[in-house]
Amino acid sequence: MRYITVAIAIASGLIVLLGYFYPLDALIQFRVMLTNWAIIVAAMAVLVGVANLVFVHMDKIRRREKNSIYGVLLIVSLLFTFGMGLVFGPNSQIVRVAMDAIIVPVEASLMAILAVTLVYASIRLLRRRADVMTVIFLVVAILFLVAVMPTPIGPIPGDFLLLQFLHMFSDGGARGLLIGIALGALLTSLRVLFGIDRPYGGN
C-alpha cells in the first residue's frame, strides 16, 4: 500500500511537471484533471473542516464543558448562515447583513486592539530588551510611521527619500525571503518526486 501511494504521488508530480515543460494536449488534459481532483479534495477538506468544527463543539456541549455556550452559539450561527446561503445564495441581503454587521466589525475590532498592542509592545520593548537591535527596530518603525504619517502641514519633506530608503531595506528582505521560499519549494517538490518525503502519509 505504501508503494502504491508513493507511486501515485510521484506519477502525479512528474505528469504535472512534464506538463509545464511539454505543453502537450494529453499532458495538459491529464494535468488539468489531476488539478481538478486536487481542488475538489481541497473543497471537501473545507467541508470536512467545518464538520469537524461542529462536532468538536457539539462534543463540548454534550459534555457540558466550560464555555460550551459559545459552542452552541457557533453551531447555531454556522447552521443559520449555511442554511441562508444554501437557500438564498451567498449574495443575498441576509448574508450581507451577517457579514457587515457581525464578521467585519468583530475582525476590525481585533485589528484595532492589535494596533494598541503594537504600540504598547513598542513602548515596553526597551524595558525588556534594551539593545542595539531593539533600538534599530524601534527607530526604523518610528521612521516608517513618520514617513507615512500625514501631517497637518502636508507631507514631511524628504518623505519620498525616506520611503525609498526604507523600501530598499524592505524590498531586499522581501526578495531574500521569496528566493528562500522558492528554493525551499523546489527542494520539497524534488523530495516528493523522488519519494523521499511523503507528506501524504506512507512513512
Add this chain to the structure above:
Amino acid sequence: MASLTCPNCGKDNPDFLDDCQFCQTPLRREATLNIGENPTKKTTGELEGVLPDWLRDARQQARDSAEEEAAKEATKPKIQKEEPLDLLAGLAFQAASDEEEVPDWLSAINPVQDKKIPASSKSVDEDQPSDFFAQFEQSRQQPVDTSPTIPMPGEIGQDEPLPWMSDSAGSSQKDELADWFSQTSAQPNDPFAFDAGETQVGRMDSFDAAASQKPATPEQPEDLSWLRDLEASTKQQPSAPAAEQADTGWMSNLDSSSGNQEDLNWLNNLGGMPTPSSGSESKPEDLSWLNNFGGTPSLADEPVAPEQPAPSKDDDLGWLNNLGGVPLTSEPTTSQPASAGEDLGWLSNLGGTPAPEEPAKEDLSWLNNFGGTPVEPVSPQPAPSADDLDWINNLTGTPAPAQAEQGPAKEDLGWLNNLSGTGIDELPSTQPASSADDMGWLNDLGATPAATLGEPLSPQEVLNWLDNLGGTPATQSNEPAPVAQPDVPDWLKDMEAQQSIESAQPPQFSPKHTAPLSEDAKQEMPDWLKSATEASTSDSMPPLGAASSDWFTSREQPSDKRKRDEVPGQPSRLQTADQTQGSFVSAQDEPAPVDQNIFSTPSDSALANQDVDALFAVDMPDWLSQSESAAGEASAQMEALPAGSADELAPVDLPSWVQAMRPVEAAISEASAISADQTTEREGPLAGLRGVIPIAPIGSAQRPKAISLKLQATAEQQAGASLVEQIIAGETNANPLQVSPFVSSQRALRWGLTGLFLLVLSAVLALGLPFMPISAALPVEVSNVSNAIVTLPEGAPVLVVMDYEPSLAGEMEATSGPLLDQLVVLRKPIFTFLATSTNASGLVERLLTNTKINNPAPDGLGYQADSQYFNAGYLPGGLAGVRGFTEAPQTVLPAARVNRFSEFAAVILITDHAESGLVWIEQVTLAKQSDPALANQQFLVVASAQAGPMLRPYISSKQVVGMISGISDAARYEFVNNSRPGIVRSYWNAFGVGLFLAIVSIVIGSLWSLFTGIRARRAESEPG
C-alpha cells in the same frame, strides 16, 4: 623384613600386617574404603588359587570321596544314627547349619561343595569305618556294651556322651570331621614331605610316662579294634603287610607293655605309613610314631636318626596339641621336663588356637590345635627325645614342606600328615609294631567300645581319662577338679596331681607354632595364613582342665551362630580348618554374639538403623549392611565384658584376606581415627552416620552480622546532608511571584493608550475636519496602476481576486476603492470577483457598496450584479486552484463566465497576505509564459500596508504592473482620481492622528521604558 609405617602413630609394623599393631590403624590404604565409594566385590572363590596345594588336594579328595560315598550309601545299610559323638564331634556338629547364615566369604572358599556331601559321608562312615577316626564312629554305635567295662573317671558313663560333647551329640549332627578323616585315610596316600625333625614334639614322652605309672593299664586287654580301619587303609598300600604285623604285634604286646618301657612304635603303622628306618623300634615306650599321626611321612630316603634318645618316662601327650593343627613351639616342650602328669590341655587347642599358657607336664594341649590354625611357624628345632607329633599340625591343612633335615625323632608318624588328604606313595612298611604300651586311651578318645572288637577290655588298660577330656574341664573351670575321683586311674591321678601342682606354678607354656616349618614354607605361606598363624596364640583354647570347658561350652552354646560359621556340606576337615579361624570368632561369640555379625547391632539399634542399612544394602554384601554404630556397640559390649573372658575375647586378628573383604570396616575405623571429633548420629534417618551434622551450630559462622540501621555519620556529613535537604526543599517550594507596582502602571498604560486612541480618533472622526493635507505625488507603482487602467479596453472583463479577510476589509476597501472607482468610471469593465478566502465572497457586495460602484446613480456608479460584475465565489485548492483557474477558469469555476484565462484584460489582486499574493503573481506569470495571449494582461495588486513590502519585489521584476499598498498610497491615488470615492480621505485625518499618537507613544514609552529599565538594573546590581 620390610616394615610399614603407621600413618597414625608413626610406628613401624611388619609388612604382613594390615593394621597397625599399636593403634589398629589400617596400614594399607588400598584396603580401605571411604564412605561413598562402592566396595569392589571380591569373589572369595578367587582365593582358591591362594590355597596351599594340600588344601586344594584335600578339597578335591573330599569331593571325590563324597561321590564315592554317595555311591556306597545306596548299598550300605544304615546302622545307627543316635549314637554318641566322638571326641571331635563337638568340632563339627555345625556342619548341618543353615547355609543361609554362612557368610559369603566362607561359603566361597569351597563353592563346589554341596549339602549332600555330609549325608553321604555319614553313611559311608557308618558303613565303612576304615580308619582311625572312623573307629570313633563305630565306638559310638555301641555305647552300651562298652560302658560297664570301662572305668570312667568322673563317673561319666560311656554310654552317654561326654558333657562337653553332649551338645554335639544332642544336636544329632553328623560328625563330619570323623567322616572326613575316614575318607582321607581310605584314600591312597601320596608322597608328602614332612620334616619330622621340625615337628617332633616330645609330648608323647610324658604321655608314656604317665602311662607307665599305671601298672594295671597294660594288663587290660585293650580294644584297639578301632585301629583296624587304619590298618585297612594301609593295606591298600604296598606296605600293608608290615602294617598288619604291626597291628597284631602291638596288640600282642599290649599285655606286656605294662612297664615304663612301652614301645608304641607300633603306632607307626597305625596309619599304614611306617617309617622305613626306625631305629627306635626297640625303644621302650616310643611314641614318636605319633609324629606322623597327622600324615607327615618320613620318606624312605630320609635319613632318620636311628638312634633315638630314650624318651623320658613321662609320656608326653602334647603331640596332641598339634592334632588340631596348631603347633606348639618346641622350645617349651624341650625345656619342659617330661613329667608323668598328663597334660590334657591339648584339648584346649582341639578346636582352634592353643592356650597361651599350658602346663608343661602332660601336655595335651595339642588338642588345642586340633582343628585350629597354626600359630607361628616353627623353627626347626631338634627334639631328640620327643616324638614328632606335629603331623597333627597338618590336620588343619598347614602343610609341612618336605625337608631333608630330620630330627632325631625315631618314630616318624608323619604319615598322619596325609590324613588331610595328601597321600604318601612311598612308605615302607618296615616299621614293626613293637610297642606294647597301653594305648587304650585312644579307645576312649573316640569312646571306642570294646564290644566292637568283641574283645574284653580291662578297665585298667583303658585310658578312660580321655572321657574327661571334654567333661572334666567343664567342672574344672568352676569347681575343684572333678578328675580327682576314685575311678580315675592312678596315672591319671598323678597327672591331675601334677597338673594341680603345676597350675600353682607360674605358667611355662608358650605358644607353639605349626607350619610353616621352614623358612621356605614361611615365604610361601599366604598372608592370611600368616596372620592366622600369628593370631591364634591368644585365641586358642585354654589348657584342658582349666578354662577349656568354658571354651568348649562357649563354642557349643551359640550353636545357632556356630552354624553360620560352618558351611553345610563342607568336609569336616575344612570345617575344622575353618574353626581355626573361627576360633577367635567363637571367642567373640560367647560373651557377645558377634561372631559373624561382628558389626551386628542390637535389635533396637537395628531398627533405628534400618535406613542406614538400606543405604548400604544396595551394593554391599550382607555383612557390610551392618552399620558402624552396631560395630561400635558390639565393640562396646566386648569392652564391657568381664576380665575373665577377655582372654577368650582377645582382639580379633582377622586374616588379611578376610580383612580385604571387609573394606567398610577399614573405612569406618579409618574414619573414626581421622574424625574423632565428629559425632555419630543416633536417631533419625541419619542414625549411624558420622560427621554429617557439624558440631557447631549451623549458620552461626555464616550468618550475617546484625547491622545497625542507624546511620553513623560524622558531623560534617550531617551538615552536608542538611544542606542538601535545604536545597531540595527550596527547589520544591514554589517561588512567590514578585508583584511590582510597575505592573499596575502597565495595565493603566494599556488602558490609557486604549482610551487615548479611542478618544483622539473618535474625536477626529467625529469632527470630520480635513486638517491633514494629502500629497498629490504618486509613487511609481501607484502611477503604473493608474496607467494600466487607462490602457484597458472598454468593458473588458477584469478579474478581481478577493484575497483578504473581513478584519482588514476597512483598509482593503479604502485601498482598492479609488482603483475600482477609476476603472468603472473610465472603462466600465465587467468585473468577475473571485475569492480565494472563504469570507471574501461575502465581502464583494460590501466592497462594491462602500466604493459606491453598485449603488444606484447619482451617488453610485450603478453597477448591476450578474451583468456588470459577477461574484464567482470561492476558489478552493489554493495553489492548485489558482493553477487550474489560470488554465481553465470555467472548468475549475463554472461561475467564471470566461473559458480562457486570457480573456481577462486585467487581473486585480486585492490581498492582505503576501503568500496568497505570491501564488497569484507566480501562477499568472506562468500562465502568461505559457499563453502568449496573456502578454498584454495587466496584473495589478492592491495590498495592505503589511503585505505591500513583500510584494514589492515582483513590482521590480515587472511581474506586477502596479500596486497600491496601504492607506497612504490609496490616499494619493484617490487624490489623483479626484478624491473619489472619498473613503480614504475620511480615514486620513484619523489615520494621521493615530500614527502620530502611536509614534509619540512609542517614543515616549520607549524612553520611559529605557529609563525604568536602567534604574531597575542598577537597583538589582546594587548590593542589598
